Amino acid sequence: TKVEQLLPGRDVKIVDGTGISMPDTPENQAIWPQPKGQKPGCGFPVLKLVGLFSLASGALLESVTDRQNVHDGTLFHQLWSRLKKGDVVLADRAFCSYAAMAELLLRGIDTVVRLHQKRDVDLRRGQRLGQHDRLLVWDKPKDCPDTMSAEEFALLPPQLTVRLVRTIITAKGFRTREVTIATTLVDPVLYPADTLRELYARRWNIELHFAQIKTTLKMDVLRCQKPEMIEKELHIHLICYNFVRALMQRAAHLHDAPLDRLSFKGSLDALRHSAQAIHASAKQPRKQAGLIDQLLTQIASDPVPRRPGRLEPRARKRRPKNYQLLTHPRRKMKVVAHRESNRPQHPKTALS
16 A cells, blocks of 8 residues: 555554543443533533554554543553554554653654644754754653553653654645644655654544444444443444455555555445345355455455545534523523524514
8 A cells, every 4th residue: 555655664553532422321420521611510421432443444442541630641551562663653642652652662652743833843953854854852850640550651861862853734725734744754755854844744534434434334423321222332343444444455466556546435425325235145155155245346356536635614504403501400400482483573574
């Protein structure tokens, strides 16, 4: 795939976090409290999920959950055992920390992340490797972060060599933005700056993966009333996502189709239309194999068109009903008369 061509011999994995809402029951609130900024009784429990995805296949490799107020970096620490030597971690600036980058480098794992907003971005310092490409040395912080123990922090090196690459993002209709990438891939010959820029641009794939899980598979708001059932419901959604991804990968290999051009929604729709017939032919292996081949052909035959720079604003077409917002617990809430009913009628309308 094109991803494998960017960093030959390296397995790139993307990490990010998201929040998932659920019914407001006392049992769910006890495990996953509502956000602190909401008044008691007016919000919903929110579960924090951090997922580790394969950039090449889009498969969810591992996930970990906790309360909403737990930092993504803390949960990511629990996924380090899922990484292997030679991997490259791709992430946003929430995961840009000296402790994480240094510890992963000790394990033979490189990182490509967006520079944290609190870090200095002066590219006049350090060794110049090219235009908007510098090699700097970071000093070890004095305080141990919450993501690791004092013993682990003591084993970190006193300094870390980090490469900063600036990229300029231009999109039609938006102002030009400058993004600085921090990475431990310091060799400019093996890893040219343009390669790192293109690699970081693919970080957005994880946002699409979460959208497929939460929107297409309808996991944005879970429905179960008990914590144990919430966990089962969550895992069923994640298993279904990986199952569809496995079908897409099989279709891509069988028909020599680019995997990144196959539609997740189209694959899911094709599976739904074929599932009953495939299940009904369980006692006829040849017929069932033929139906599965037809399904894979259908998945591979309708690639998504290339749409560079396509804008996908987070906006809803269907308007919500004009109800009041619940700003107090329901038992204390006072319903104000609807503004439409208080609007004075036109004389002609009133007479009719």
